[in-house]
Amino acid sequence: MLLACVAPAIAADQRPPVDKVAEARRIGAYYQHRYGFNGEIVLAHGDAILSDETYGLAHIELPVALTPGMRFAIGSFTKQFTAAAILWLQDHGKLRVTDRIAGFLPKPLPATWANITIEQLLVHSSGIPDDVLMDDYPQFRIDPHSPEELIRAVQDKPLKFAPGSRYDYTNIEYVILGAIVEKAGGESWAEFIKGHFLNPLHLQDTGIGGTPQVIERHVSGYVTSHGALTKAVTADPSVLGAAGSMYSTGADLARWVAALQGGKVLHAATLKAMDTPRIETAGYGAFIETLSGAPVIGHGGDLPGFHTQVYFFPGSGDTVVVLSNISRSRPLESPGTYGVTNELLELEADPNGIRPSTGRVASVERASLDALGGTYAMEGSSTSLGITTDGDGLVLATPGQPPVHLKPETKDKFYAAEQNMEVEFGEGTMTLYNYTYEQRTVWARSKAAPGP
Template identity: 25%
Template sequence: MRKTVGLLTIIASFISNGMVFGQQKLDAYFEHLFKNRKFMGSVAVSYHDSIIYSKSVGYADVDAERKIDGNTKFRIASITKTFTAVLVLKAVEEQKLHLDDKLSLYYPEVKNAAKISIEQMLNHRSGIFNFTEKPGEDQWQQHPHTEQEFVDFFVNEPASFEPGTSYAYSNTNYALLGFILEKIYHKSYAELLDEKICQPLHLVNTYYSFEVDSAKDEALSYNIQDRYIRNSRVNFSNHPGSGGIASNAVDLNKFLFALFNGKLISPGSLAKMLPMDKGEYGLGIEKLSFNSPEGFGHSGRLENYISDYWYFPKENLGIVTLANATNIDTDDIGVVLVKYAYGSMPELPDFNNVPGLSHEVFDSIRGTYYLEQPKSTITISSDGRNLVFQDSRSGQDFVPFEYDGNNAFHFGDIKLQFFPAKREVELEQDGIKVTYKSGTR
């Protein structure tokens, strides 16, 4: 209790005394990230039902030079699952559904359907195959599909385990839950989201739709190389209930405050959602991996839309980070924003530094390298702690490499050997070596 009261006192004092200075320091931090091509997106911090900080940097549409602002929407990917879990629990409260109902009531063709409960789907203990891990899914998801086509896509894949015996994150659970909600209400997921969450909370920038629409001020997704490269286009008909919502940082903070303060579901339903142990997944919500302050969250990633929320119920403190291009760990941004709420100002990371290398050596190996066949690029930079490797192909995450000496680095069993004089880098994985060159496309 003393910790909670102490934090509330710090926050209240900071809001009244340090807000302007704090905002200036945070603004400089985010401008520094954008200038160094580390982050494009929006963030917001809420205290109770008020936004105490928000900031947007970068471009929603690079080619059109349309800048991100407070109204720009982002695809929030798997944060959609928290919304879906709320809709399912509202259906339980309305007695249209029970947590122990079996999947066989709706999809008897799914393996183990007669053993799988709605609750096991919500907490990823169903054993249902994750459709996003099926080979060819990257191309498949770029096209619209019906509910039956979605089911046909994964239904013959093996179950991961017997229901209730283990845990494995599976997007299929929530995609099916989205379809089940449509069946029991005889309405589309988009209509249910709007009727039961967005309208009551006045979330004017939150909705579900199949395709990204620049005309609605939605941010496009980019990979960071020597330029911003537009990612492939996902059709979100393949992600009902699992990853298709668009929103912004302010709306998400409003949603979180409402959820944790009894404005969407009952305290009993919220208690069912919340896991007890660090890192554990509850019903659409994960327990954060640190204990002080105690918090809950969810993250999402689709293409290079990377989204995170953290919420600290005792403090009524919300942190939201939404990106459409990044090659820095967004957890670092979350920590900076939490510290801001405590009155601590950020330092500007040194992106010209890799431990073990001089600035001169790092300057000689950083930059973008090209491969002719198959055509691709990789970009080498720093996150202030490690050398960062970013592949240009869609869906490829940035990777921090450790220094081994003599211009060699590794990440797991992947090795990089730089040849600064030739401006080349050799990548070795699974015994295969590929050489990328600088200066030619």
């Protein structure tokens, strides 16, 4: 148990209740001041907004402060709306997720697509390549493209693998799903989303397409590279369409999750199917994972200048939304965003747990620390990392780099606040999470530390 590692030892039922709203505000302020987090954080319980806090600027060059109710591009979180549209059509007898996609798309189609199903598109296991949306993307995204053009551009390319055999996240699969919504629903994807979800659910700050300059109360996106900040190049919304062309606010996204998970959008059995992992952690427009023993359902979104993370905890009924309008050029990572998101999720999963921003340290026996020491290597890398014990924590040694002091959160998990990273140990493995660059690397112990 996590609490068993905390000093001084206090029984769980003796701890004062954690004010999650106050703690979330503290976490947001910490990451703004320390790492430059710029964005919005919303905590909700059901359809009640508990906290809606903004940090930094909406338009940096003017400057204009961010305030609640401003509208962010949400990128791939659009996919959850598209998946819900497909499932709504199934609930109303217009299609089944087991149907082959060929019955909904213009002919001719390649023979390799003959047995691809709607479900395989939903969980990113179709094997259809995403080249059209990735190769020369900076130039390609400037011009408008219809879904039919995008589909034609990939249909003659070989599949990356046999449909259903493995997972590979792409945007083109959800562009195709948008075309299926139009065929089965009898109207454009955009009109379907508005008519069946946005209008009935009163999501008045959520919309589709349009450049930021013509969206009321819009937020500008910015990209950082080598310390320089530039305005992100705006993509034509048609390029991602049903895969990533929507905008919203933190509060509206929380209300959407409340409506969806509260049974106001889909039949109960359909919602359960949506929230069930089919291949790896992928459900239908959602990813289902476990954090500190608590199930969590979420999806994110990245565009140049924008980052979105939305997570729902079915055990508590709480939703966490994190939006940012600053991203790094490569990878698409917003300063402080992954760190703040990780801590908010840990706050929900284990309110009394130790998190990097708390500065607290768990009490771990010296023998347990010594047992983690040794040399760790990663497949395909010539670099080895060393772990040694130092006082009440560990030291991570990387060739040519200053040593990193790791403070224990539990006997298996450690953090380095200065480097915005966490390290988690498993059976003979060490997983490094670098939140500044959204990097997760797994290292295997190749040599144990010498005994005392």
